[in-house]
Amino acid sequence: MPEKSKITSSELGTLWLTYQQKTMILRFLEYFIEKADDEKAKTIMTELYHEIDPYVEKIMVIFQEEVAVIPVGFTTEDVNKEVPKLYDNGFDIMFVRLIKEISMAMHTLNITMSSREDIILLYKDLTAITQKYYNQCTQYLIEKGMLARPPYVSMPQSVQYVKDASYLGGLNPFRNNRTINTVEVANIFHAIESNIVGMQMITGFAQCASEQDTKKYFSKGVELSKSFIKELNEVLLQDGVQTPAPSGGNATRSVIAPFSDKMMMYCTSLFCSFAIGGNSVGTSFSLRNDLSAKITTIMKDVFEYAHEGARVMIKHGWMEEPPQMENRDELRK
Incomplete structure (x- = not known):
């Protein structure tokens, strides 16, 4: 097997950021899972936790192989699961959904800044996990009636082209x-x-x-x-x-x-x-x-x-x- 190339500065930077984000998400999930009073929400978050956790370990292994210090990120000292609930009424899944949205953007961008195949595959796997749980959170919130849907609109019946620059409007507050x-x-x-x-x-x-x-x-x-x-x-x-x-x-x-x-x-x-x-x-x-x-x-x-x-x-x-x-x-x- 050919020897792996060393990671680049860009790959080091994106892995460092990913480690920070993932360790933070795990700590939030630990608390939300502990306080969940809805079994379906608890299942979604528990399964997400178990899918993310191995990738934190994978990033640690890459740092060790590169003889780079492992970041601190966020540890069990940053969460206290024994305190009362700080949020209620589905906030846990709302939060996870938004975090997954952020993760999708980050992983896609990180792929474009990586060239080593194992790191590209790592972000590809994380993207798939993120999309999976973003969808699960979305469907959960729809089922519970907690997700505001964008408004509907009449469907266009013909193709239209912009006729003049007035389409761009202006900055005059008195102009319609x-x-x-x-x-x-x-x-x-x-x-x-x-x-x-x-x-x-x-x-x-x-x-x-x-x-x-x-x-x-x-x-x-x-x-x-x-x-x-x-x-x-x-x-x-x-x-x-x-x-x-x-x-x-x-x-x-x-x-x-x-x-x-x-x-x-x-x-x-x-x-x-x-x-x-x-x-x-x-x-x-x-x-x-x-x-x-x-x-x-x-x-x-x-x-x-x-x-x-x-x-x-x-x-x-x-x-x-x-x-x-x-x-x-x-x-x-």
Whole structure:
């Protein structure tokens, strides 16, 4: 058998990120499985746990073979399964579904940055697992009546072409823009839905965080999510389009933390990164200038919020540093 080539810097970076994300997901699942009061939800999460866990081990083996230090990631010290439920009414599956959505994007991107066959196959396997459980979570929420469905629309009867530049609209608030198209509805609806789950998650974090600065940070995130949801809802309502209104998934009255502040901050950072990436795609496919401007402003606010969170994590020594490239200037000295 030919000897494996060494992993590249890109492969090292993506494996490091994947290890961080997967160890975080396992800790969340451990708590949600322990507190699950619905057998079907518990089965979905338990089976997902058992499918993900071996891949954390595989990544550890790759690091060992490359004589690279194994990241800390998140351990049993970051979760306390004995505390009361922090979330109720299907939030566990809502959270897992959104995490699987983030994972799908990450694994697909990671494949494009890998060249060693075993690493490509690792991400390919993780993609299949992610798609499988994303679908299971989606169908579960539909069955329980907890998933807001996008609005229906009359089917087009003929092909139409854009006739002039007025289709793009402008930034004048007093000018009537055209009705939003279905591509724009899809992206706005998705952004609202993701923000609702994120707001529910961070509401629980704000209730139970140990440090005052993290509690303040999470509280700010709740208000930021509310403002985004309000702005995007108004876009849909202007054209009489139904807005997302999922039922359930709320935080309980518990103020006892099941997760470490470190892990809750990392999870929030992950959601912010996903929001920036998702909104970038939404902006690129929106042909109405006012919508692009609105989403760009939201992205700027999320970016600033994420950087504020990074400063909090650095202050507390919670931000694990990714592997660095060699500092050639220092080596020359």
